[in-house]
Amino acid sequence: MTPTSRRRFLGALAAGAAAATAPASALAVSPxxxxxxxxxxxxxxxxxxxxxxxxxxxxxxxxxxxxxxGSTVPGVVNPSFLxxxxxxxxxxxxxxxxxxxxxxxxxxSGTPQVLGTQSTGGAGPCHLSVHPSGKWLLSANYNSGSVAxxxxxxxxxxxxxxxxxxHSSPPPGPQGGPHAHQILTSPDGAHVLAVDLGTDxxxxxxxxxxxxRLTQVSYASFPAGMGPRHLAFHPSxxxxxxxxELGNAVVVCTYDPATGTLTPGQPQSSGAxxxxxxxxxxxxxxxxxxxxxxxxxxxTVTRYAVEAQGTQLRLLDTVPTGGSWPRHLALxxxxxxxxxxxxxxxxxxxxxxDTATGALTSAGEPFPQPSxxxxxxx
Numbered sequence: 001m002t003p004t005s006r007r008r009f010l011g012a013l014a015a016g017a018a019a020a021t022a023p024a025s026a027l028a029v030s031p032x033x034x035x036x037x038x039x040x041x042x043x044x045x046x047x048x049x050x051x052x053x054x055x056x057x058x059x060x061x062x063x064x065x066x067x068x069x070g071s072t073v074p075g076v077v078n079p080s081f082l083x084x085x086x087x088x089x090x091x092x093x094x095x096x097x098x099x100x101x102x103x104x105x106x107x108x109s110g111t112p113q114v115l116g117t118q119s120t121g122g123a124g125p126c127h128l129s130v131h132p133s134g135k136w137l138l139s140a141n142y143n144s145g146s147v148a149x150x151x152x153x154x155x156x157x158x159x160x161x162x163x164x165x166x167h168s169s170p171p172p173g174p175q176g177g178p179h180a181h182q183i184l185t186s187p188d189g190a191h192v193l194a195v196d197l198g199t200d201x202x203x204x205x206x207x208x209x210x211x212x213r214l215t216q217v218s219y220a221s222f223p224a225g226m227g228p229r230h231l232a233f234h235p236s237x238x239x240x241x242x243x244x245e246l247g248n249a250v251v252v253c254t255y256d257p258a259t260g261t262l263t264p265g266q267p268q269s270s271g272a273x274x275x276x277x278x279x280x281x282x283x284x285x286x287x288x289x290x291x292x293x294x295x296x297x298x299x300t301v302t303r304y305a306v307e308a309q310g311t312q313l314r315l316l317d318t319v320p321t322g323g324s325w326p327r328h329l330a331l332x333x334x335x336x337x338x339x340x341x342x343x344x345x346x347x348x349x350x351x352x353x354d355t356a357t358g359a360l361t362s363a364g365e366p367f368p369q370p371s372x373x374x375x376x377x378x
Contacts, residue, residue, distance in 0.1 A: 043068065044332070045378045046339070048348065049079035049093055051371040055105065057112065058367075060377060065337050065350040065363025073112045076103050080373040081127050086134045088378075090115070090156030093128075100125040100141050102150060104158050115157040121164040122146040127182045127230075131192075136212055138183045138192060145178020147194045147203075149212045162212030165205075173200045173224040175246070182230045187237035191217070191260035197227040197245060202253075204260035220262040222251065230281055234310035235288040241313065243282040243293055248275065250282065250293060250304075252313055271318040272298035281329040283338075290358035292338060294326040301326065301340060301351070303358050319360045323347040330375045337363065339375040346370040 046067060048056040058070035079093035089108045095101035100120040106113045122141025129138050130152070137150040137158060146166040151159040167178035179198035185207075186193060192205040192214060200222040205214040222228050227246025233255070234240065240262060242251045249267035256263075270279050270293060277297035284291050284306070291304040291313055300318040307314055323342025330339045331353070338360060340349040347366035354361075 046070075047082050047084075047091060047376040047378075048341075048369050048372055048374070049082045049376075050341070050343070050369065050373040051078050051080060051096070053077055055079050055082065055091065055093060055112075056369065060332075060337070060350070062332060062334065062336060065352060067348060067350065067367040073105055073114065075114045076105070076117075079103070081125075082374050082376045083128050083130050083137075084376065084378070085130055085152070085156055086132065087156075090152075091376075092130065092137055092158075094120075094125040094139060096124055096126055096142075098123050098143070100139075100144075102128055102137060102139050102148075102158060104152075104156055106156055108156075115155070118150055118158045118160060120146075120148040121161050122148065122166075127180075129184045131185055131207060131209070132189045133209055135209065136207065138185070138207075140180035140183045140194060142179050142181055142197075145172075145180050145196060145198055147180050147183050147214070149207070149214060151212055163214050165214050165216070167194070167196045167199050167201070167203065170199055170201055170219070170221055172198045175200075175225070175227060181228075181245075184231075186255070186257060186260070187233050187235070188257050190257060193231065193260075193262070195228050195231055195242070197229055200224055200226050200228065202228060202231065202242065202262050204262060206260070218259065218261045220253065220264055222264055223247070223267070226251075226267070229279065232282045232284045232291065234284060234306065235286060236310050239310040241282055241284065241291050243270075243279040245278045245280070248272065248277050248279060250279065250291075250313065252311065254311075268313060269315055270295055270298075271302035271315055272300060274298055280327050283329045283331055285331065285335045285353075285355075285358070287335075287355075290353075292329055292331075292358075292360075294321070294329050294340065296325045296327060296343075299324055299326060299342075301329065301338070301360060303360065305358065316358065319351070322349045322362070322366050327372075328374045330377055332377045337377070339377055341369075341372040341375050342366065343371060343373050346372060348372055348375055
């Protein structure tokens, strides 16, 4: 399957999945977790987003990995990606639709409350992150290939867009147009990086933290048709691992914090040989010892050992996710659990992570969550 045909295949599946909605559930969970969060066996908070209306607030046991059904925050359309403010008081979601938007949800009281929604100035926003300063929200518009910046007020609410940058150079590859898929800040906070699947590039920007404007300083080109989707930094901040959706590969990149320059290495196996496989999310453990990659199509998670101070990945094994189309991965704060969002199966699978070996073992039956696209465990 060519990169272009695979993109059409993925788009057709996504269009079908967007019709599902997540049901409200009966058990309310505190947005910051229970009052006994300091206890080893306390219930922690898990936010779930996807295609439908509303964000689900569930709970999970950090020892067993069991997820407990929770309440739903209505009023958000297709919240397919979630991010938390550094203060922990506000949750942000994309509204992945043609008229793209981002929404702020206050968590400062017992009952989560939608603070408002702002246009991203583009179509199909699929990723967002909060700048470490806590003053700016960054979002990526997939369909229109642009990235946006919004100011964050002291109460967590959002202001109008202060900058909107559309990717045009290098020219789009076989994908036919720019498709911004991720935007995040480098570990040292000095640069903002945007991953664009359509132009086969990762852009590096400097954010003016007074005006909320982006200035491009460099970009890294990947082979035509590779379709870089998401990247994860090594804790050292000098290497990054890029999941390439269309090339069915992972690329280890060097990163220069002083200049923001990302330099790609040679593509490496995703652990799934089928050409219809599309890598989704990639995450790194906090100690930098292991990297996990989700494989949509093969429906597996690949485990890599990080070697040579971050310069190399060694493929260890792949583990079935127990569900279809694992779009997103998320590690618990202590790296003891890995949450896998199986979008087309409508389930979240939880794995125990052996901190010494990175080995994954099932934590039990998958948790039902229709059209789930993102899990955010606290």
